[in-house]
Amino acid sequence: MSAVDGLTPVDWARVRGDFPLLARQVHGKPLVYLDSANTSQKPAQVIEAVDDFYRRHNANVSRAVHALGSEATEAYEGARRKLAAFLNVRADELVLCSGTTFAINLVAYSWALPQLKAGDAILLTRMEHHANIVPWQIVAQRTGAVIKVAEIDERGDLDLDAMYAQMTPEVKLVALSHVSNVLGTVNPVREICREARRRGIVSVVDGSQAAPHRALDVAAIGCDFYAITGHKMVGPTGTGALWARREHLAAMPPFLGGGEMIREVRFEGTVYNDPPHRFEAGTPNIAGFVGLGAAVDYLSGIGMARIEAREKELLAHATEALSAVDGLRIFGEAREKAAVISFLIEGAHAHDLATLLDLEGVAVRSGHHCAHPLMHHFGVPATCRASFAFYNTHEEIDAFVAAIQKVRRLLA
Numbered sequence: 001m002s003a004v005d006g007l008t009p010v011d012w013a014r015v016r017g018d019f020p021l022l023a024r025q026v027h028g029k030p031l032v033y034l035d036s037a038n039t040s041q042k043p044a045q046v047i048e049a050v051d052d053f054y055r056r057h058n059a060n061v062s063r064a065v066h067a068l069g070s071e072a073t074e075a076y077e078g079a080r081r082k083l084a085a086f087l088n089v090r091a092d093e094l095v096l097c098s099g100t101t102f103a104i105n106l107v108a109y110s111w112a113l114p115q116l117k118a119g120d121a122i123l124l125t126r127m128e129h130h131a132n133i134v135p136w137q138i139v140a141q142r143t144g145a146v147i148k149v150a151e152i153d154e155r156g157d158l159d160l161d162a163m164y165a166q167m168t169p170e171v172k173l174v175a176l177s178h179v180s181n182v183l184g185t186v187n188p189v190r191e192i193c194r195e196a197r198r199r200g201i202v203s204v205v206d207g208s209q210a211a212p213h214r215a216l217d218v219a220a221i222g223c224d225f226y227a228i229t230g231h232k233m234v235g236p237t238g239t240g241a242l243w244a245r246r247e248h249l250a251a252m253p254p255f256l257g258g259g260e261m262i263r264e265v266r267f268e269g270t271v272y273n274d275p276p277h278r279f280e281a282g283t284p285n286i287a288g289f290v291g292l293g294a295a296v297d298y299l300s301g302i303g304m305a306r307i308e309a310r311e312k313e314l315l316a317h318a319t320e321a322l323s324a325v326d327g328l329r330i331f332g333e334a335r336e337k338a339a340v341i342s343f344l345i346e347g348a349h350a351h352d353l354a355t356l357l358d359l360e361g362v363a364v365r366s367g368h369h370c371a372h373p374l375m376h377h378f379g380v381p382a383t384c385r386a387s388f389a390f391y392n393t394h395e396e397i398d399a400f401v402a403a404i405q406k407v408r409r410l411l412a
Helices: 010-015 045-058 066-085 100-115 133-145 162-166 189-198 246-251 288-301 306-322 352-361 372-379 394-411
Strands: 094-097 121-125 146-151 171-177 203-205 227-231 240-244 262-266 269-272 328-331 341-346 365-367 383-385
Touching: 010 171, 045 066, 045 269, 066 189, 066 240, 066 288, 094 100, 094 352, 100 133, 100 189, 100 227, 100 246, 100 341, 121 133, 121 352, 133 146, 171 189, 189 269, 246 341, 288 306, 306 394, 341 352, 341 394, 352 365, 352 383, 352 394
Parallel strands: 121 146, 121 171, 171 203, 203 227
Antiparallel strands: 094 240, 227 240, 262 269, 328 341, 341 383, 365 383
């Protein structure tokens, strides 16, 4: 049991017991799963919700008046309402989609392509995931707009003064991550979006690494678009959402055409449905969104403030322990940081290090983490990344550090 900052105690051992996969072994060793920034594990409550949908309620949504169709539609729309409450936004401003990558591409194709022109600029940051870079490059190539890059300091914090100086009249859009998937940097998105709005710049926030780990009030952030991914927040893969201001959704043409996104179709022309359904062509991942609704219930039941406090404890423990390892370099020491540690050991390639750690039962990610420009900034081809979630333990961190020490001796 633990309590932090006046919050009521949580039995984290009981919480951990909700995640069946965490009980397994890998290579004969107890699994230490430290790759939640890549994808989180799923509690039994989410797994059972998906299973129950397929066993008892499976039907398509918004197409049938029979009982199963009504149940499926209510479950799907119920997930939208739960997610909207979780983000503090209106449900009719929330487009359900496969995740952040789809969501950002939706903004790129349906908002940016019709709006931008030669001479315009898109402002990104050095720490962006490829999903928040490549769509804007496609837009720039097709419209003649240019990409500008806001840089970071040696700690991994954005240089805000320089960023605001870059918000010149030709900048029409700024896109940035709420939390860096490599550095763990928590960006002051509310302040940045306020500065963008003052200048008439539309803002897009990638919330993939924020939604699983901290309480969100998207309305208070003041952005124009906010994207999240369900599989990182203990939900199923292939789920996520885009929140957008109502005026943008109303003006944006559809990204995909097909069923459900229409009001009336004639060969002479089509009348599109109202948002958000205008952007939800075809049969959605219904069972996945039922699971995402269960994931929102699960996270809310624990409380995001408790989850954030728990993960700060784990991050502090891991940072202190890893800082004592000779030859280990940590990338990213921002003033405000989420529970992610990217690191290298002198003389060891990230992939070799991760492979040897796996033999000790420790799962970390190695590679460029879909952040090539950030790797170039630090002058390395890849790093290892340990990412923690509330279901991890202090004992797992000790086992992780012991495994690193063992691997370091092997590589010496």
